[in-house]
Amino acid sequence: MTKKHAFYAQSGGVTAVINASACAVIETARRYPDKIGKVYAGHNGILGALREELIDTSYESDETIGALLRTPGGAFGSCRYKLKSFEESEAEYRRLIEVFQAHNIGYFFYNGGNDSMDTAWKVSQLSEKMGYPITCIGVPKTIDNDLAVTDNCPGFGSAAKYLAVSIKEASHDIASMCDTSTKVFVMEVMGRHAGWLAAATGLAARQDGDPPHIIIFPELPLDRQKFLNKVDETVNNEGYCVIVASEGAKYDDGSFISASTTVIDSFGHQQLGGVAPALCNMIKQELGYKYHYAVPDYLQRSARHIASRVDVEQAYAVGKAAVELAVTGHNAVMPAIIRESDLPYRWAIKEVPLAKVANFERKMPLDFISEDGFNITPTCRGYLEPLIEGEEYPAYLNGLPRFARLRKVFVEKQLNTPFEI
Structure with a gap:
């Protein structure tokens, strides 16, 4: 019997280390030539399967695949595209199976977040019913750190490290100039519903009075007056105030502090952004302090130069575990990170059913947030600190990092029917 090929796809917002997972999938698959034929990668994620745009990774050298370990972004292209339910769009699922069958694909590795785990789970179930069973393994990834079951999510540790370093450095700048210049600095970070990234900046504070002085989490509604009082008190006591705000910060009624009516993807998400200037305007109008703000935006998820070694590992x-699970007969599972101890930090990999991960969203526990609602607790610090440990620098050339450059040789199409998205 002809060996089945594997299909790997990247999904959603990329990270500084998603390509480390791609590297592992391809390198590990190459160690099982008796089980897996070639590894095809979807060009722009799951759309690569629907459009039959498959990249043959066998044309990439071992050296190039190895270089993915230290390359940010999504090397094969990612996308924000949510497959509808089978009832809503049977055609999409039939198209996937049709493409997989045409290219003798028997393994599907989907590298993404909540919705991606749902897709992998659905494909595993429906492919069986449709007469062409596919072994589907989810590969966790998200800087939001909001996947269920797993202790933490690959991608988060590096984004957390970048943000903690950035706020620590920026705070030294503000402290230097606050007597005659800026009194308030606000940094807006990603996190639509979960405040993990905002919380990570709290690691920069080692002693009482250290910045960030205020962290605004999406898990707690913003009390406007309480917030302004805290800003004023901090400026009076410290000479300046450093604030970190999650993009998903909300008011009491559940509305985002700053959200447009623009829908940005097939998930129905509103365009967020603008929390920092909204807070600054509030502070200027009520307290009169001079301010500056920053929005790291994509920088926080692509900062490979200061990635966490733990995150890369x-x-x-x-x-690696995803491929090993697939070749040993597992299906519809995800390799999850299980924390065994904090000090010393030890972790292991354990498979969990995709059904327990799909579409669940893990928010910050309330005992991770200080009583006043503006900082992290020692418990939160104990959870976060191990995740940003260590450095895993890329190679440099002429002062700049060297990243992998792929050939991206496409597989010849077998179907004569193009698929319209």
Whole structure:
């Protein structure tokens, strides 16, 4: 019997270490030539399967695949595209199976977040019913750190490290100039519903009075007056105030502090952004302080130069485990990170059913947030600190990092029917 090929796809917002998982999937698959034929990668994620745009990774050298370990972004292209339910669009699922069958694909590795785990789970179930069973393994990834079951998510540790370093450095700048210049600095970070990234900046504070002085989490509604009082008190006591705000910060009624009516993807998400200037305008109008703000935006998820070594190791580990699970007969599972101890930090990989991960969203526990609602607790610090440990620098050339450059050789199409998205 002809060996089945594997299909790997990247999904959603990319990270500084998603390519480490890609590296692991491809390198590990190459160690099982008796089980897996070639590894095809979807060009722009799951759309690559629907459009039959498959990249043959066998044309990439071992050296190039190895270089993915230290390359940010999504090397094969990612997308924000949510497959509808089978009842809503049977055609999409039939198209996937049709493409997989045409290219003798028997393994599907989907590298993404909540919705991606749902897709992998659905494909595993429906492919069986449709007469062409596919082994589907989810590979966890998201800087939001909001996947259920797993202790943490690959991608988060590096984004957390970048943000904690950035706020620490910026705070020294503000402290230097606050006597005659800026009194308030606000940094807006990603996190639509979960405040993990905002919380990570709290690691920069080692002693009482250290910045960030205020962290605004999406898990708690913003009390406007309480917030302004805290800003004023901090400026009076410290000479300046450093604030970190999650993009998903909300008011009491559940509305985002700053959200447009623009829908940005097939998930129905509103365009967020603008929390920082909204807060600054509030502070200026009520307190009169001079301010500056920053929005790291994509920088926080692409900062490979200051990636967490733990994060890189875990991103590789889940990719490797995904292939090993597939070739040993597992299906519809995800390799999850299990914390065994904090001090010393020890972790392991354990498979969990995709059904327990799909579409669940893990928010910050309330005992991770200080009583006043504006900072993290020691418990939260104990959870976060191990995840940003260590450095895993890329190679440099002429002062700049060197990243992998792929050939991206496409597989010849077998179907004569193009698929319109």
